[in-house]
Amino acid sequence: MTVHEQVRARRADLARVEAAAKVTGAAGYSMDNSPGGLLHAVLVGAPVARGKIVGIDTAAALADDHVVRVLTRADMPVFGEVQPFQAAAVHLPMQTGEIRFEGEPVAIVLATTIEAAEHARSLVDVLVEARPAVLPGAGAHHLIDDVGQGSGGVTWWPYGQPFRRGDAASAWDSAAVRVSGTYVQPSRHHNAMETSGTLAEWEGNRLTLHDSTQGGHILAPVLADAFHIAAEDVHVIAPFTGGGFGSKGWVWPHQILAAAAAKIAGVPVKLHLRRHDQYTASGFQPRMVQRVELGADSEGRLTMLRHRVSSITGLLETYLEGATEAKALYDCPVIETRQEIERVSIGSPTPLRGTLEGCGLWALESAMNELAREAGIDPLDLRLRNYAETDPISGRPWSSKRLRDAYQEGAKLFGWRERDTGGRRDGPWLIGSGMATSMHSAMRMTGGARVRVRRDGSALVETNITDIGTGLQTVLTLVAAEELDLPVDEVTVAWGDNSLPVTGPIYGSATLHTGSAVALACQDLRRRLPRFAAHLSIVEAIREAGLDEVVGEGVFGLPDKMPVDHDGGVSGYAMRTFGAVFVEVAVDPDLGIVQLRRMVGSYSAGRIMNHRTARSQMIGGLTWAWGKATMEHSELDPLSGRWLSKNLSGVHVPTNADIPADITVHFVDEVDRHASPIGAKGIGELGVIGIDAAVAEAVFDAVGVRIRELPITPQRILV
Structure with a gap:
C-alpha cells in the first residue's frame, strides 16, 4: 500500500470530528x-x-403571577397561505373554531417559567361541542389519481401514483404458482431523543428562529408566507438537532405558532414541545393495509404483481405513504399498483x-417469501431468478447496482x-432463519x-446543513481533505x-447533495489557482500567488431547477440503493417470545465515504428495524380517537438485552459517479428496510406460524 493509499484508508475510518463536543455537552x-426577557x-x-x-x-390559568398571557384564536394573526411539501400542514390551527383531531392546538400559555406554563395549561378550560370522531375503518376512502391527488387536497409526497402494465387479472388466472396476502403495518411515532422546539425572536419585521x-x-419561505414578510428576513439557526427521522423534515404548525406568540408578546418565546405534545404536533407514520398478489411460472419467475395500499390521513391534510414504489425491485412483465387514503x-x-x-x-418481501415456499424454491434463489438488470418500471439502466x-x-x-431449516431446537427455543431484499430511493x-x-493551510467548509446525529461533519471534512489533499485536522466545518x-x-x-457541493466547491477553488498541480500543494500555490485566502463555490444542481430527484429520472439512469438482509431468530413456542440471535446486512449503496460512521448508521438501522418488526406501534383509543400512552414508558423499543453482538454489516465495493460527483449515495434509511419481512419468515421457519401484521408479538404467534 502506497503512502497515499494509507492516508486515504485512515481517512475512510476517521472518528467523528464532532464527537467530543457531543459527549462533553459542548454541542x-x-x-x-x-x-x-424570554x-x-x-x-x-x-x-x-x-x-x-x-x-x-x-381565568384560573391567569391567576398565577408567573403566567403572562393565554393566547386564543382571537389573538392570532390571519396567517398567509403556506405551500405543501415544505409545510406539513396547510390548514393551520387557531384560525377557526373547528377541531379536527385530539391535541390540535387551541390556545398557547405564556409564562416566565416552564413549570408555571405547564401547570397553567392544566387549568385552561376548553369548552367544546363534540362530534363523533372518524376512526380508522370508518373514514371516507379516496383513490389517488394519476397526478398524486386525493379528494380534499394535494399529497405532499408525490409518489404512489397508480401504475398498470399488462393485464393483471389474466396473468393471475394463468399463473402456475400464486400467493396473495394482506399485510398490515401499524401507526408509529418517531420519538426522537430531543423533542421538537422553536425559539422565536422578532426585531421589527426580521424574525430569528433557533429550531430543532x-x-x-x-x-x-414557509414562515415568510405565513407572516407576509420576505424570506430574507427570516434567520434560522439550527446547528444540532437531537434526532429527526422525518418528524422534523418539514415545517409544522408549532413553529409558526411560536413565532406568532413572540410577535404578539413582543419578547422572545421558547416553545419546546413536551413528549406528549410530540404525538399530535409533528406527525407519525400512518397505519397501512397492503394487499399483494404474486403470480409466477413453474420455475418461480414472476408473471404478475398486483399491489394495493390503503393508508390513513387527516380529515383535511393529505399525506400519502407511497408504498407501491416497491414495484421497482423485481423484473416482472405485468404490474398493477393502486393506492388510496382514508380520512x-x-x-x-x-x-x-x-x-x-x-x-x-x-x-x-413477505409475499416473495411465501411464494418461495409455495414454489419450493430457496428464497435467495427466487430473488436471483427475478433480478432486474434494468429498472423494471422505466427500462432505464441502473446508475450502479451490485445487488x-x-x-x-x-x-x-x-x-x-x-x-x-424448519425449527431446529436449542433447549426450549426453536430456531428459524429468514431473508429479504432492501431497496431505497x-x-x-x-x-x-x-x-x-x-x-496557513487551514480550510473551512461552509454550508447550511443541520446535524441530526449522523456525523455529517465528518464526511464533509473527508470530502474536502481528499479533494484538496489536506490533512483532515486542517479542515473545519461551519x-x-x-x-x-x-x-x-x-x-x-x-445528504450526498451537500457532500457533492463541497467537492464541487473544492474543484472550483483549484481552478482559481492555475499553479495548483500534482507537483505543487494548494498551500504552496496560495503562497506563490501572494494570496491570504482562496474561496471556491459549489452547487450540486438538478436540471430545470428541480427541487428533488427521487429515482435518477432526470439523469437518464435509474438510481436506487440495495441490500440483502439475513436473520436468525429463536422462538419460544410456549410463550411466543421472539429472540434475535444474529443478523447480516450486505449492501450495494455507492461509495462508502467513511466506513466507521457508515457501519454505525447501519447497525442503528438494523436495531431500529428489529423494534419495528417485533415491538413498535401507536394505538388510537377506539372510543375517543386519542393516541394512547403519549410517553416513552408506553413505547416498546429495543434495549441492549434485545440486540446481540453478532451483527455483521458488509458493503460491496461500488462507486456511482452518475449519482454524485463523489460517487456516493445515501444509506441512512437503507438499514431499516427488509428486516421486518425477514423476521416474519424466520418466525415461520421456526414455528410454522405465518404473520402478516406488525409488530410480531407473542399474541400473534400463539394463535
Missing part, C-alpha cells in the same frame, strides 16, 4: 438558548378528536425513517446455504457549499445557519 442545541410557551390541545370550540376559560429541524433552509380524525402523518419502499417491502454481489456475499457471511436534491483555504450557502435538508438519505 449547543436550539433549546439551550435562553435570551433575556417567555416559555406551551400548547393547549383540543380535548376531543372532532368538534367545535364553544369557549375557552383562562432537519432542514433549516425550508423554514424561511380520519388525526393530524397529518409524515415520513418516518425507511418511508416509501421501506413500507411497501414489508408486504412485497447480486450483495446477495452472494451476504449469504456467505451468514452461512445461508448451510443453514438448518437514491434521492438527490440541490446542494450548495463554500470552501475557504488560507495560506453549518447550521441559513446565512451560509443554501443546501438541501438532511432527510431521504439525500
Whole structure:
C-alpha cells in the first residue's frame, strides 16, 4: 500500500470530528438558548378528536403571577397561505373554531417559567361541542389519481401514483404458482431523543428562529408566507438537532405558532414541545393495509404483481405513504399498483425513517417469501431468478447496482446455504432463519457549499446543513481533505445557519447533495489557482500567488431547477440503493417470545465515504428495524380517537438485552459517479428496510406460524 493509499484508508475510518463536543455537552442545541426577557410557551390541545370550540376559560390559568398571557384564536394573526411539501400542514390551527383531531392546538400559555406554563395549561378550560370522531375503518376512502391527488387536497409526497402494465387479472388466472396476502403495518411515532422546539425572536419585521429541524433552509419561505414578510428576513439557526427521522423534515404548525406568540408578546418565546405534545404536533407514520398478489411460472419467475395500499390521513391534510414504489425491485412483465387514503380524525402523518419502499417491502418481501415456499424454491434463489438488470418500471439502466454481489456475499457471511431449516431446537427455543431484499430511493436534491483555504493551510467548509446525529461533519471534512489533499485536522466545518450557502435538508438519505457541493466547491477553488498541480500543494500555490485566502463555490444542481430527484429520472439512469438482509431468530413456542440471535446486512449503496460512521448508521438501522418488526406501534383509543400512552414508558423499543453482538454489516465495493460527483449515495434509511419481512419468515421457519401484521408479538404467534 502506497503512502497515499494509507492516508486515504485512515481517512475512510476517521472518528467523528464532532464527537467530543457531543459527549462533553459542548454541542449547543436550539433549546439551550435562553435570551433575556424570554417567555416559555406551551400548547393547549383540543380535548376531543372532532368538534367545535364553544369557549375557552383562562381565568384560573391567569391567576398565577408567573403566567403572562393565554393566547386564543382571537389573538392570532390571519396567517398567509403556506405551500405543501415544505409545510406539513396547510390548514393551520387557531384560525377557526373547528377541531379536527385530539391535541390540535387551541390556545398557547405564556409564562416566565416552564413549570408555571405547564401547570397553567392544566387549568385552561376548553369548552367544546363534540362530534363523533372518524376512526380508522370508518373514514371516507379516496383513490389517488394519476397526478398524486386525493379528494380534499394535494399529497405532499408525490409518489404512489397508480401504475398498470399488462393485464393483471389474466396473468393471475394463468399463473402456475400464486400467493396473495394482506399485510398490515401499524401507526408509529418517531420519538426522537430531543423533542421538537422553536425559539422565536422578532426585531421589527426580521424574525430569528433557533429550531430543532432537519432542514433549516425550508423554514424561511414557509414562515415568510405565513407572516407576509420576505424570506430574507427570516434567520434560522439550527446547528444540532437531537434526532429527526422525518418528524422534523418539514415545517409544522408549532413553529409558526411560536413565532406568532413572540410577535404578539413582543419578547422572545421558547416553545419546546413536551413528549406528549410530540404525538399530535409533528406527525407519525400512518397505519397501512397492503394487499399483494404474486403470480409466477413453474420455475418461480414472476408473471404478475398486483399491489394495493390503503393508508390513513387527516380529515383535511393529505399525506400519502407511497408504498407501491416497491414495484421497482423485481423484473416482472405485468404490474398493477393502486393506492388510496382514508380520512380520519388525526393530524397529518409524515415520513418516518425507511418511508416509501421501506413500507411497501414489508408486504412485497413477505409475499416473495411465501411464494418461495409455495414454489419450493430457496428464497435467495427466487430473488436471483427475478433480478432486474434494468429498472423494471422505466427500462432505464441502473446508475450502479451490485445487488447480486450483495446477495452472494451476504449469504456467505451468514452461512445461508448451510443453514438448518424448519425449527431446529436449542433447549426450549426453536430456531428459524429468514431473508429479504432492501431497496431505497437514491434521492438527490440541490446542494450548495463554500470552501475557504488560507495560506496557513487551514480550510473551512461552509454550508447550511443541520446535524441530526449522523456525523455529517465528518464526511464533509473527508470530502474536502481528499479533494484538496489536506490533512483532515486542517479542515473545519461551519453549518447550521441559513446565512451560509443554501443546501438541501438532511432527510431521504439525500445528504450526498451537500457532500457533492463541497467537492464541487473544492474543484472550483483549484481552478482559481492555475499553479495548483500534482507537483505543487494548494498551500504552496496560495503562497506563490501572494494570496491570504482562496474561496471556491459549489452547487450540486438538478436540471430545470428541480427541487428533488427521487429515482435518477432526470439523469437518464435509474438510481436506487440495495441490500440483502439475513436473520436468525429463536422462538419460544410456549410463550411466543421472539429472540434475535444474529443478523447480516450486505449492501450495494455507492461509495462508502467513511466506513466507521457508515457501519454505525447501519447497525442503528438494523436495531431500529428489529423494534419495528417485533415491538413498535401507536394505538388510537377506539372510543375517543386519542393516541394512547403519549410517553416513552408506553413505547416498546429495543434495549441492549434485545440486540446481540453478532451483527455483521458488509458493503460491496461500488462507486456511482452518475449519482454524485463523489460517487456516493445515501444509506441512512437503507438499514431499516427488509428486516421486518425477514423476521416474519424466520418466525415461520421456526414455528410454522405465518404473520402478516406488525409488530410480531407473542399474541400473534400463539394463535
